[in-house]
Amino acid sequence: MADQGEIEKYMYSALDLARAALAKGEVPVGCVMVYQGQIVAQGHNRVNESKNATVHAEMVAVGQLLEWCMKVGLDKNEVLPIVQLYVTCEPCIMCAGALRLLSIPVVWYGCPNPRFGGCGSVLSVHSDRLESYGQQFKVHPPVCVMIRVC
Amino acid sequence: MAAPMSDLGPCKKKMKSEDDSSISAASTSSPGVTIPHPVPVLSQDVMAPVPLIDVYVAPVLDKKQTSHLIKEVSSRFPLPDLLHLKRVKSQKSGNKETTIQILLCKAPSEDSSSPDSEDPTENGFRFDGLGKPFLTKVAVRPAITRRQYEHCAQYWPTAFHEDKSLERRLKGEFFSCEELQSIQKYMKRALQAAQHAKHTGMEPVGAVVVDPVADEVVGVGHDLRHAGNPLHHAVMVAVDTVASSQGGGYWDHRGPGLYWREEQTESSNDDSKEVADCSSKRTEAGTDRKDTKLVDSTRTCDTSEEGQSNDGPYLCTGYDLYVTREPCIMCAMALVHSRIRRVFYGAPHPNGALGTKYSLHTQPNINHRYEVFKHVMLEECSSLDLETV
Numbered sequence: 001m002a003d004q005g006e007i008e009k010y011m012y013s014a015l016d017l018a019r020a021a022l023a024k025g026e027v028p029v030g031c032v033m034v035y036q037g038q039i040v041a042q043g044h045n046r047v048n049e050s051k052n053a054t055v056h057a058e059m060v061a062v063g064q065l066l067e068w069c070m071k072v073g074l075d076k077n078e079v080l081p082i083v084q085l086y087v088t089c090e091p092c093i094m095c096a097g098a099l100r101l102l103s104i105p106v107v108w109y110g111c112p113n114p115r116f117g118g119c120g121s122v123l124s125v126h127s128d129r130l131e132s133y134g135q136q137f138k139v140h141p142p143v144c145v146m147i148r149v150c
Numbered sequence: 151m152a153a154p155m156s157d158l159g160p161c162k163k164k165m166k167s168e169d170d171s172s173i174s175a176a177s178t179s180s181p182g183v184t185i186p187h188p189v190p191v192l193s194q195d196v197m198a199p200v201p202l203i204d205v206y207v208a209p210v211l212d213k214k215q216t217s218h219l220i221k222e223v224s225s226r227f228p229l230p231d232l233l234h235l236k237r238v239k240s241q242k243s244g245n246k247e248t249t250i251q252i253l254l255c256k257a258p259s260e261d262s263s264s265p266d267s268e269d270p271t272e273n274g275f276r277f278d279g280l281g282k283p284f285l286t287k288v289a290v291r292p293a294i295t296r297r298q299y300e301h302c303a304q305y306w307p308t309a310f311h312e313d314k315s316l317e318r319r320l321k322g323e324f325f326s327c328e329e330l331q332s333i334q335k336y337m338k339r340a341l342q343a344a345q346h347a348k349h350t351g352m353e354p355v356g357a358v359v360v361d362p363v364a365d366e367v368v369g370v371g372h373d374l375r376h377a378g379n380p381l382h383h384a385v386m387v388a389v390d391t392v393a394s395s396q397g398g399g400y401w402d403h404r405g406p407g408l409y410w411r412e413e414q415t416e417s418s419n420d421d422s423k424e425v426a427d428c429s430s431k432r433t434e435a436g437t438d439r440k441d442t443k444l445v446d447s448t449r450t451c452d453t454s455e456e457g458q459s460n461d462g463p464y465l466c467t468g469y470d471l472y473v474t475r476e477p478c479i480m481c482a483m484a485l486v487h488s489r490i491r492r493v494f495y496g497a498p499h500p501n502g503a504l505g506t507k508y509s510l511h512t513q514p515n516i517n518h519r520y521e522v523f524k525h526v527m528l529e530e531c532s533s534l535d536l537e538t539v
Contacts, residue, residue, distance in 0.1 A: 046400065049398070050390075050393055050398045050399060050400035051393040051396045051397065051398025051399070051465065052389060052390050052392075052393035052398055052399065052400050052465075052488075053389070053465050053484070053487035053488045053489070054386060054389055054390075054484045054487055054488065055400045059381070062379070062381060063379065063401070066378060066379055070378075092483065092487075093479060093483040093486075093510070094479075094480050094481075094483035094484050094486075094487060095480075096479075097478060097479040097480030097481075097483065097503075098381050098480050101380055101381060101480065102380060102381070115515075115516075115517060116483070116486070116516060116517065118479075118483070122513065122515055122516065123479075123508065123513070125479055130479075130501060130507070131500065131501075132500070132501065133478065133479075133501045
């Protein structure tokens with residue numbers, strides 16, 4: 001499990017992506033996906049650019065992770081269950097469902113999302129008992145140092 | 151094409167048990183055509199009986215004192231949470247004798263102490279003209295539907311303001327015959343897309359986004375979850391094809407049966423044109439996307455050379471979605487984000503997030519809501535999962 005210094009390092013990377021999103025006129029959310037201590041995929045919200053309201057940071061990063069698996073010749077079904085996701089804002093209900101479907105085990109997030117958070121704020125998709133709907137995943141409470149920044 | 155309701159098989163039983171039986175019986179007939187009415191998927195607040203609570207009431211001994219007693223009791227026991235209830239209940243007993251009861255206060259409940267609850271049988275309660283208080287049950291909140299009202303009124307008289315539009319939906323009289331035919335037409339397109347998916351080894355799910363004002367298809371998608379990205383469910387794909395129709399689009403979806411802005415051809419078998427349109431755009435998009443690297447990748451979204459304008463509403467505002475299978479929680483929330491107007495689905499699914507679990511579209515705190523109707527071409531949609539390729 002990542003120590004506090006690592007968590008902050010990855011969360012700052014996610015924050016940089018969130019700032020990049022803001023600079024492009026997107027909702028400022030960024031995330032990174034870490035596999036064996038390496039950031040192997042990252043993304044920020046691209047809803048306005050794509051005119052597709054589902055292109056959240058997590059969705060972009062998932063697309064990259066799948067491409068990366070293909071590129072390096074790894075089986076996504078072996079990579080996904082040991083990936084950690086660091087995202088500046090609590091995954092929404094849609095993304096929480098997506099992360100379950102992918103069996104991503106651990107999510108660290110910066111601030112809660114009271115409008116449509118799917119990891120405890122509005123619904124608890126990450127922990128609900130849903131048979132044959134991926135894996136429940138663990139969410140770490142907001143990283144305190146980040147709340148001020150996010 | 152449309153099955154009579156009696157042929158719906160196992161789902162009919164389920165429908166009956168969870169909904170009002172009057173709904174399942176509803177269908178709209180016109181000469182030669184019987185199209186079962188889509189079943190509205192409403193919140194439990196609408197469908198379930200209004201919960202009951204215990205209150206204290208007391209008989210009025212002298213009927214002439216009733217209006218005076220109402221004033222006295224109302225000032226002694228104001229009931230701000232129970233304003234839907236009438237203060238008195240008059241009841242005819244066996245031999246034409248009318249008895250009047252008056253509502254006093256909520257009974258103290260064991261788990262929570264409400265500020266306006268007390269036990270009037272304690273503390274020397276006494277009102278001249280009232281008999282001994284006793285417990286009875288009343289509706290805890292106003293009835294939303296007539297059916298709920300009739301249930302509540304069996305316990306205690308209550309005010310009711312009928313929502314006529316809601317009642318028509320509940321009775322299955324919401325759609326005209328033309329609308330029912332249109333709903334069926336678009337679900338057939340979704341079924342076609344589902345067949346495409348099935349024949350290419352995907353889950354047999356199809357989805358169509360429709361502009362109901364222009365009466366045209368804006369985007370068609372089908373399941374692609376086994377083609378690389380497990381999140382590419384039919385709804386997610388359809389939403390992206392709509393984005394493509396507006397000059398956006400993010401994913402590199404390819405395949406027959408996936409396109410946007412349906413060619414206005416009469417024949418629905420004219421797939422060759424669709425495939426050609428689709429692949430020309432998508433090949434180009436695919437080239438763009440080949441070299442994408444982490445977050446710096448940008449995809450040009452310029453489709454102007456294809457004569458597509460960048461018009462259209464914000465996302466799916468005002469559009470309807472037809473999908474053969476009940477959307478999962480990811481897809482249901484994607485439709486909230488996309489500002490869809492109405493969702494019509496065929497077959498319920500154990501992981502469905504509208505009629506089966508969550509009832510996402512009725513969640514109170516979410517920033518957009520849409521209407522949901524189920525069991526559109528239920529038999530055809532259900533059998534997608536059964537047939538072998």
